[in-house]
Amino acid sequence: MMKNTVFAALGLLLIVSCNKDDDGPSIQPPRDRGEVQLESEANIRAYLQTHTYNYEEFETPAADFDYEIVFDTIAGSNATKTPLIDHPNLIATQYEFQDVNYTLYVLVAKEGAGAQPSFADSTYVNYQGNIVGDSKFDGTTTPIWFNLPETIFGYGNGLKELKAGTQISLNEDGTFNYGTDYGVGAVFIPSGLGYFSTARTLIPAYSDLVFRFKLYGVNQADQDNDGVPNAEEDINKNSYLYDVADDTDGDGIANFEDIDDDGDGILTRDEIDFNENGNAIRPFRDSNSDGTPDYLDPDN
Incomplete structure (x- = not known):
């Protein structure tokens, strides 16, 4: 296969x-x-x-x-x-x-x-x-x-x-x-x-x-169960999840397989908000309003 x-x-x-x-x-x-x-x-x-x-x-x-x-x-x-x-x-x-x-x-x-x-x-x-x-x-x-x-x-x-x-x-x-x-x-x-x-x-x-x-x-797949669907982990929007651009923290693990996308020690699930049905709320939380959501921003 x-x-x-x-x-x-x-x-x-x-x-x-x-x-x-x-x-x-x-x-x-x-x-x-x-x-x-x-x-x-x-x-x-x-x-x-x-x-x-x-x-x-x-x-x-x-x-x-x-x-x-x-x-x-x-x-x-x-x-x-x-x-x-x-x-x-x-x-x-x-x-x-x-x-x-x-x-x-x-x-x-x-x-x-x-x-x-x-x-x-x-x-x-x-x-x-x-x-x-x-x-x-x-x-x-x-x-x-x-x-x-x-x-x-x-x-x-x-x-x-x-x-x-x-x-x-x-x-x-x-x-x-x-x-x-x-x-x-x-x-x-x-x-x-x-x-x-x-x-x-x-x-x-x-x-x-x-x-x-x-x-x-x-x-709909969320392979790492971090609250962000696989398709949304395609950072550069080229329909491919294994690019360097799709590994935000550069740890060799693509974001869609990485439970801490920005490598700041805080799990992705803890850096986004969920509604009562358990679905992630958009837009994603951006605590310092720099345009990068917290889960992709190690400096938030």
């Missing part, structure tokens, strides 16, 4: 490969991110231009429709269908990550009717992961909870374009009925927003990925 250690490794890991002119392995540094990004963009766009999906089934779903996205090439009976790149349900969003600009392509086949997650929340999903234009490497048959900060950048920021369902109910046999109003989508992830130079089981280094998912449920 995707772990937060992947983020720490992105752009830093060295790849070991076999050198025919040497008796042992040689260390190959990661490739230039900008160069790889150009290759990824070309690869993903080529796929989007030559493939379509079963949008007619989503537009007029049959009673027994399973709401599965099926990609297919534009040929034969599909020759007149709209390619993914031109479909109105495809969203292209720009992100800057490790000083490189990337495009994340998200297909919203069905938006959903419930709560919409941030990139940093906890989500209840079914998913399938493939290398773009190639084989499946992972997937679920029953839904699982995913804490999005522990996934790769492209996954959480793709899933946030959907909304959860509202019709989950428990059947008499202990199984669940998820209704039909949950979100269904897919995200095309350039390798730089995925595992980049890190090879994983069934995923070669520099692989561009596509995840299809169904979003059944959402919980």
Whole structure:
């Protein structure tokens, strides 16, 4: 499964490969991110231009429709269908990550009717992961909870374009009925927003990925239980929680995992105010009125 250690490794890991002119392995540094990004963009766009999906089934779903996205090439009976790149349900969003600009392509086949997650929340999903234009490497048959900060950048920021369902109910046999109003989508992830130079089981280094998912449920996440939701711990608002900017006290622990964000010895929970329902009150307390809330200000 995707772990937060992947983020720490992105752009830093060295790849070991076999050198025919040497008796042992040689260390190959990661490739230039900008160069790889150009290759990824070309690869993903080529796929989007030559493939379509079963949008007619989503537009007029049959009673027994399973709401599965099926990609297919534009040929034969599909020759007149709209390619993914031109479909109105495809969203292209720009992100800057490790000083490189990337495009994340998200297909919203069905938006959903419930709560919409941030990139940093906890989500209840079914998913399938493939290398773009190639084989499946992972997937679920029953839904699982995913804490999005522990996934790769492209996954959480793709899933946030959907909304959860509202019709989950428990059947008499202990199984669940998820209704039909949950979100269904897919995200095309350039390798730089995925595992980049890190090879994983069934995923070669520099692989561009596509995840299809169904979003059944959402919980707002506060990983360190300090009263500040994960998404609000993204200080520089770049949809990534492991930047240096998101570690206010510089102790090597990202704010969303740090119970004392400013390192002043006072717990974050003790530097903010809560209402009678236990929710943090905004704006956050700023005792010295310097524009920095107490929980991020060691000099308050």
